[in-house]
Amino acid sequence: MFGGEKVLVINPTATQAVQDDQQVEVTGQVRQFVITEFERDYKLTWDGALKQQIEAEYKDKPVIVAQSLQASAPKNAQ
DSSP: OOTTOOOOEEOTTOOSOOOTTOOEEEEEEEEEOOHHHHHHHHOOOOOHHHHHHHHHHHTTSEEEEEEEEEEOOOGGGO
């Protein structure tokens, strides 16, 4: 669906941390990334530099808002 591109997953409940390069199965809603809408809708707060980086990379691209997330064991733990 996303043609092999990286996809931003917003996990508003943040009940589980995910590490870089960890495989996950995500169920959720696909939305266009408009940072002001996400900050408002999910009460997200961002570090200034992180906010700029994410907005530059994902602005107006599809992202997934996770309703459920199942992560595998991190690669370094295997």
